Amino acid sequence: MIQSILDNDLYKFSMQQAVHTLYPRAEVQYTFINRSNTRFPRGFANLVQTEVQNMSGLRLHPEQKTFLKKRCYFLTPVYLDFLETYQYDPAEVSIHQEGHDLSLHIKGPWYRTILWEVPLMAIISEAYFKATSQNGVSVAERRRTNREKARILSENGVKFADFGTRRRFSASNHDQVIQDLLDIENPTLIGTSNVHLALKYNLVPIGTLAHEWFMFHSVLHGYQMANPAAQDAWVRVFHGDLGIALTDTYTTDVFLSTFDTFYAKLFDGVRQDSGDPIEFTDKLVAHYRERHIDPKSKTIVFSDGLNVDKAVRIHEYCQGKVRDAYGIGTNLTNDVGVSPLNMVIKLTRCRPATDKPWRHTVKLSDDQGKHTGDPKELENCMNLFYIKKLPG
Template structure:
């Protein structure tokens, strides 16, 4: 039998820890539900993986953080000592997560106190992904993956040779933990990028790899953090402001990239006033046309009389290097940029990939939702609440 897929509880995205800390401090008693969804059609029913998924979840719920891992978290200046103390005794509880089949549809549902279930997401996604891709020809996939990675590195070197220097450098990070081909391949990709194109490779969202390979861990917040505030007792129209204010109070200048597409960019900018625009270092794009989004951000900074060259736009929606370089050329002389590249780095093996997510759907007994600027990325299981959210924020259907 192969070793368990989850190697360390540290092997998740940095923003899971940063959101976890903020929610533990601000809303420790919230109760939430998360649901797994596969947005595309896999090569075989994911329910075939159910016995293996059950074993992997059993293993995950037996794990705890090691002293080395806790020491690493303490070394990050924005991680607070009481939160790391909480992690010293933390274990996932198996009773809070269920995997089952509904026909050929794989259902994974986590429900319980938010500070006990919010961490399941990334582990579940890469467990399912790695089990799925074990069914394919490993040697052929790795050979193709290595060839494609070599071509990406050659493309970056050509970019460095052929294109004139711009106001700000091109920088990208690995955001590919959740949908990777395997942990071994992920390690190979990250180490090779760090070794061969260090002038462009800024770091990884994977905290375990950051510790193991001496890289910078990258990340701030995800949709679930801001969505939670839809159920935290503030007026719905004010949930974005409340979430941004809580983040500022928690991190006081660190982790200053704000996510903009929980109810769409236009509604976000309505709330992102001079106060927040000065306090946050920049914005992250995750849906909608990235050029239109970036131009809106620049116009907003200009209207507030903020020098955009002191801010950063981070792009993270389905990127490959060609798209990232096009966006860089468009914006790099006006504002700092950054690019979070996921599947294109860690699962570009010549095989059709899975489009899987595990999203927050309910908090404190109330539906929550994301109104995406991209078709197909809106998240809700409650059409009535979704319609109300659209009405409140004037978001088009």
């Protein structure tokens, strides 16, 4: 299912470089979270384990390294030499199944384990639909749908990227989607988060950083300083490149409380990954204006559960207010007539070095349904920021 070491999202490689540079002794644990309580067929864990074992044979090939040098100019020679020697270690992944419940944990050095999340989710998704004999609609129908989406986005001037690796129906369908999105007149596909497909179709690999970067810094510096500390560390590694900040790890309001004029000018823009996109747009436009920054010089990347209609609606609202771009995921790569899995793999514990104690990590969100982490630690974090837990 995973045939290339680059069959992963760019932000995993950019974060791996940052971890390799700044936190080479850090250790972490990730946990699979089955949000929809999907019932996995018996023997499913063995299917996933087989695919995990197969990943140990993946290596970075010379032509892939050359592509990264040319297209990912922010990746250093030191990091690329490291990646050339990297190989997945299946011992870092533990998979168990009791009845229809699947549990999965990733544990080990952060600079190594950081690459597992995205391909593991892609494996779980593809393996599930194969194991349950869910084939979806015909390939011809999928292709018509893909081209129609590309046409609508193009006609409305919506610039978008494929963000669909994690919950795709299959690797082959993902590949076909990219072909179809490009197979129209004047496509507005600007790139893909999937580095393997970026190489194959000569697209721009797109991505910056994920919630785990901020979550780790909460352990180093506390929740109140996690956002600015994470941004400072990011800038130390990339010196202004990859300048799209993620706002909602501890809610956007908390993020903006420390996103002062310095950071607002330094970063090219922000990514919206939860909450109401229209309210978010108004909030960011006002925030920039209050700091005497022209919002039209900044970019909002919208990536929260998008479909074509939602992207068009947000784009229309953003006109004349702020630059906008869209990362569309599952609606592109798993719109084949099945119900996509609602799952995540999140950082749940970490420590800066082996002689330090393990600490729980949590993620809030602008949607309380997306809060993840140890319940007691979640409560502590929410109390610190005076965030009330909704009933039910």
